[in-house]
Amino acid sequence: IAGITQAPTSQILAAGRRMTLRCTQDMRHNAMYWYRQDLGLGLRLIHYSNTAGTTGKGEVPDGYSVSRANTDDFPLTLASAVPSQTSVYFCASSDREGNGYTFGSGTRLTVV
């Protein structure tokens, strides 16, 4: 089934630890995105990539990094987690042809 796979589904992480959230798509979409969603704030863009080999900063990039070595994978890394990074993280992709985004099922991260 074509779509986006995110892993892990949920994670409890000690503050100060490093963590990588995985995202893989099989739709050959050029663009990929990482969002965090917090109650009352809606979806906030962390980083994006318009095509393999390029990345850009979104609205809330501090404390996060991404890479886009190939079309399919777009991992998000928290170098040293802090409690304010407790959130639900969604990965999304699009073909940048005005067809909207397809979302992964999300990763619920708790930093303690």
Add this chain to the structure above:
Amino acid sequence: GQNIDQPTEMTATEGAIVQINCTYQTSGFNGLFWYQQHAGEAPTFLSYNVLDGLEEKGRFSSFLSRSKGYSYLLLKELQMKDSASYLCASMDSNYQLIWGAGTKLIIKP
């Protein structure tokens, strides 16, 4: 600046009709999207408007006025399963979606 406004919460009765409004202001415009998000789940695509007018898809319809920077989502014959958040998003000139905070729709029997 870029901004999307929609009501925070709405309540409606099962079987009734509800209209969720959205106003937007973005750098360039490549269409207006509506997504549905049930609690604890990912957003799923509902509708897309790029031209003025009404697009109907079953019980759901979406309207766009580009000159007014305004859209609405109309839900008819409401069912309990329609209880969810509805996200309005405008696609800017870079094909990035600018998101509203979402409208939580509560359906009462």
